[in-house]
Amino acid sequence: MQRYILFTCGLLLLGSGYACKPEIKETGATLKYFDLKEFFKTDSARLVKLNPFVKKTVTHNGQSETKTLKTLNWGQEFGLFTSSDINKPAWKDSYAVQENADSLLYKAKFPELKTREIIIHKSNGKVTSVYILNNVHNLLYNSTEKLFYQPGKYYLIEKNQKVKVMGGNNYLVKGEF
Template identity: 35%
Template structure:
């Protein structure tokens, strides 16, 4: 009998810990949900974008219907600050329509800063700087997105990448919805 009570107590403790760990508290603006919602809308509506890709400073522009928006906007998802490791890592400056997050000097995380514009508590624009560095490579990325009528109408992804045994290479992708 004593062993079954012990097992029941351990099981109850396990369940209560599991429930507690799945509760997510968002200290920062929930960009992940906003961008995931945009991905769902764009995958459903399949708008045509005029997309320009710069390679070696030479632009190439095409009208495209993007098939996989989660892949296209992956860098935007990486700006999610609501991760346990990021909890107290950012300074916050906020007004009714603007939120700015800056990485504290004492922290070493990939997202350096984010600027979020809101209208009626809805995302209308965002931009962020992401940087990663280790002994093999160094990257520096800037992403920007604007929304009209709660749907993405423009985005920019640009930056540089340098491998340890190579030159620094710049990249830029800019896309605007076709009217």
């Protein structure tokens, strides 16, 4: 249980890094890319109303713990998803966009961007899945996050980090509705 608490706190700290920056809506700029923050805010509100049971599994370096929970803080659960928002004014031309009949694909044009790829699948105008790939690489630290959300079914957070002095950690969080 202590590992679960430490892991959750770590995810919250990582996800809150963008919380102090002003929203693009405050600047008066229009959004160029899909609005991840609004999507997850709206879906969080929907989940609060539904209050579904969630089978949540947390795995750290191969050791798992599973619990069935009724009440979750959806803002925290989706924190890594919303922190992957690419609608920052400085990034307005930083992503290649490929729009298909049933999907949107955003790929980073520059290697220094944390969010490398976002794929949003839609059916009849509704989002059916969101996939996000984040990567941070420098001399001391390498971190890869794969985030997947399928509304009404499950969310998955897979994180691999390697710190030169401390070694590696692998995390997996899966919540099934």
